[in-house]
Amino acid sequence: MPIHAPHHILRFRNVTVLHGQTLALEGINLDIPCGSSTALLGPNGAGKSTLLRAILGWHRLASGEIRLGDAHPHHQLPRLAYLPQRQSIDWDFPITVRAVVEQGRYPSLRFFQRLSAHDHQRVDRALDELGLTDLADRQISQLSGGQQQRVFLARALAQGADVFLLDEPFAGLDLLACEELCHLLRNWVMHGRTVVAAVHDLALARESFSRGVLLDTALIATGPIAEVLSPENIDRAFRRGRSARENPLHLTRTTEFPS
Amino acid sequence: MNLHDLFIAPFSYDFMARGLGSALLLGLSGGLLGCVLVLRRLALMGDALSHSLLPGIALAWMIFGPSLAALFMGALLAGLLTALGSALLSRLTRVKEDAAFGSLFIVFFAAGVALVSKLPTRMNLTHVLFGNILGTSSTDLGIAAAVSAVTALVFLLGFRGILLQTFDPLFYRACGGRGGWVHIGLLALTVLNLVAALQTMGIVLALGLFLLPAVSAYLWCDHFARMLLLSACIALVSSVAGILLSYHAGLASGASIVLCLGAVFFASALFSPRYGFINRFLRPQSRTLPA
Incomplete structure (x- = not known):
C-alpha cells in the first residue's frame, strides 16, 4: 500500500484530435501523476507534439477532455510551461540570456506594469538554478547548445510553472549536454515538478524518465518506463509492418548499448 | 557661412519645415516598425505591400475623384486586404507567408495597372513612386502625425507582446497571448505607415525609412528595446541630415534622406564591433567571445 496515492495532475479521457481529415490522436485515456517525469515516445507522426499542444488547448478536441488537476488546462496556463523545439528560435535575435528569462514573468504582469523587485528576484533565482548567472548578459547565439536549452528552461522556471511540457528537448544536443539536461530534469522531479517530454531516443528515455507513454496515434502503453518499453510494445508502436527491423529486440539493443 | 545659415535658415521656408516634419514623424514610426519586419524576415514585405496599394488608389480615384481622404482610404483598404489575405493564405494553406505575399501583391498590382489604364486622366505614377516631400501639405502632415503617434503608442503599450510574438510566437501562444492579433495589428500599422508616406515621400523613400x-x-x-530606440534615432538624424543635404547641394530631398540612411547602414556593416565586416576579418575567431 502506498503511503499516499499519487495525485494525478493530468488526465486524458477518451481524447481524439483530428488534423483536417487525418486522425492525430485516437481515444487517448491517460493519467500523468504529479511529480513524475514522463517520456512521450513513438514513431514520427505518432502524435507526441499533438498531445503536448492539446494540453495547452491549441487543438480542438474531436472528443473527450483533458484536465489539469480539477480544471480545464486553458484556465491554468500559469501552471504550464511549454518549451518549443530549438529550431523555432532565431538565435541571432538581439536579446540577452537575462531578457529571455525575464519573458517568463511577462504573463503575470498587468498591461503596463514593470518588472518588480520580486520578478527580478525570481529571474535571478532561475538563472542561478540553471547555472547561467555568469552568462546572463550574453547574446543568445554566444552559448553552446546545452546552454541555450538551459536558457529556455530557466524561462519556464521563472514563469513559476510546475508542469513542464518539453517538445523534443534532446534534439540536436551532444552526449554531454543530454546528460546534463537529464540530470537537471531528474532534479526538478525530485522537487515535485512534473515533466512531460517528447523523446526520440528510447535508451535515453529508459535511463532518465520514470514513466513512459508509447503512442502510435492510439495509446499503445503507459506506466513505468521499463514496462512501457517492452519488446512487444516497441514492436507494436514502431513496426506496424513498416519498419525494416526484423527483431524488435534488436531495435532496443542498438539504442540501449551504443558502442 | 555660419551655423545659422547651415542649420536654421533652410527651415525658415514653410515647405522645408513641413517636409522635415513629415520625414521626422514617419521616420520615427518607420524605424520602429522596420525592426519587427527585419527580425521576422519580412523585410521585402513593405515593397510588396506598397505595390498592392495601386488598385485601391485607382478605384478611389474612379469613384471619388482626386480627393485626398478617398485616396488614402482606398490605398489603406487595398493594403489591408493584401496583408490579411496573405496572412490567411499562409495559415490555412500550405503556401508560406513570403510566397503568399508575393503572389497577392502581383495580382493586386496587375489589377491596379488595369484600372489605371481605364482612367480618363492619366495618373502620374512616378509621383507615387518617388513622391515629393517638399510638396507636403498641412493635411499630409496631419495624417503623418496621427499615424506616427498611433504607431509609437502601440509600441509603447504593446512592447512585451510585440517582443514575444517576434521572438518566440509559440511561447507567446502557450502563455495565452493572442499572437495572431499582434501580427495582424503590425501588418495593419505597416500599411497605415506606407499609405501615409506614399503621398509625401513615395514608395521608395518610405521603404528606405522602414528598412535601413x-x-x-x-x-x-x-x-x-535598444534596437528599437537606435533605429528610430537613426531615422530621425538621417532625415534632418538628408533634408539639409538636399537644400545645400540642391539634390532631390527624398533621395538625399535615403542616401544618408544608406551611409549609416554601410558604416554600420563595416564598423560594427561585433557583427561588422572589419571585425570578421580582423578576428576570425571572434565567434566565441571571452566571458
Missing part, C-alpha cells in the same frame, strides 16, 4: 534604420540598428544592438 532597422538593419543598421540590428548590427549594433543585443537588446530588442
Whole structure:
C-alpha cells in the first residue's frame, strides 16, 4: 500500500484530435501523476507534439477532455510551461540570456506594469538554478547548445510553472549536454515538478524518465518506463509492418548499448 | 557661412519645415516598425505591400475623384486586404507567408495597372513612386502625425507582446497571448505607415525609412528595446541630415534622406564591433567571445 496515492495532475479521457481529415490522436485515456517525469515516445507522426499542444488547448478536441488537476488546462496556463523545439528560435535575435528569462514573468504582469523587485528576484533565482548567472548578459547565439536549452528552461522556471511540457528537448544536443539536461530534469522531479517530454531516443528515455507513454496515434502503453518499453510494445508502436527491423529486440539493443 | 545659415535658415521656408516634419514623424514610426519586419524576415514585405496599394488608389480615384481622404482610404483598404489575405493564405494553406505575399501583391498590382489604364486622366505614377516631400501639405502632415503617434503608442503599450510574438510566437501562444492579433495589428500599422508616406515621400523613400534604420540598428544592438530606440534615432538624424543635404547641394530631398540612411547602414556593416565586416576579418575567431 502506498503511503499516499499519487495525485494525478493530468488526465486524458477518451481524447481524439483530428488534423483536417487525418486522425492525430485516437481515444487517448491517460493519467500523468504529479511529480513524475514522463517520456512521450513513438514513431514520427505518432502524435507526441499533438498531445503536448492539446494540453495547452491549441487543438480542438474531436472528443473527450483533458484536465489539469480539477480544471480545464486553458484556465491554468500559469501552471504550464511549454518549451518549443530549438529550431523555432532565431538565435541571432538581439536579446540577452537575462531578457529571455525575464519573458517568463511577462504573463503575470498587468498591461503596463514593470518588472518588480520580486520578478527580478525570481529571474535571478532561475538563472542561478540553471547555472547561467555568469552568462546572463550574453547574446543568445554566444552559448553552446546545452546552454541555450538551459536558457529556455530557466524561462519556464521563472514563469513559476510546475508542469513542464518539453517538445523534443534532446534534439540536436551532444552526449554531454543530454546528460546534463537529464540530470537537471531528474532534479526538478525530485522537487515535485512534473515533466512531460517528447523523446526520440528510447535508451535515453529508459535511463532518465520514470514513466513512459508509447503512442502510435492510439495509446499503445503507459506506466513505468521499463514496462512501457517492452519488446512487444516497441514492436507494436514502431513496426506496424513498416519498419525494416526484423527483431524488435534488436531495435532496443542498438539504442540501449551504443558502442 | 555660419551655423545659422547651415542649420536654421533652410527651415525658415514653410515647405522645408513641413517636409522635415513629415520625414521626422514617419521616420520615427518607420524605424520602429522596420525592426519587427527585419527580425521576422519580412523585410521585402513593405515593397510588396506598397505595390498592392495601386488598385485601391485607382478605384478611389474612379469613384471619388482626386480627393485626398478617398485616396488614402482606398490605398489603406487595398493594403489591408493584401496583408490579411496573405496572412490567411499562409495559415490555412500550405503556401508560406513570403510566397503568399508575393503572389497577392502581383495580382493586386496587375489589377491596379488595369484600372489605371481605364482612367480618363492619366495618373502620374512616378509621383507615387518617388513622391515629393517638399510638396507636403498641412493635411499630409496631419495624417503623418496621427499615424506616427498611433504607431509609437502601440509600441509603447504593446512592447512585451510585440517582443514575444517576434521572438518566440509559440511561447507567446502557450502563455495565452493572442499572437495572431499582434501580427495582424503590425501588418495593419505597416500599411497605415506606407499609405501615409506614399503621398509625401513615395514608395521608395518610405521603404528606405522602414528598412535601413532597422538593419543598421540590428548590427549594433543585443537588446530588442535598444534596437528599437537606435533605429528610430537613426531615422530621425538621417532625415534632418538628408533634408539639409538636399537644400545645400540642391539634390532631390527624398533621395538625399535615403542616401544618408544608406551611409549609416554601410558604416554600420563595416564598423560594427561585433557583427561588422572589419571585425570578421580582423578576428576570425571572434565567434566565441571571452566571458
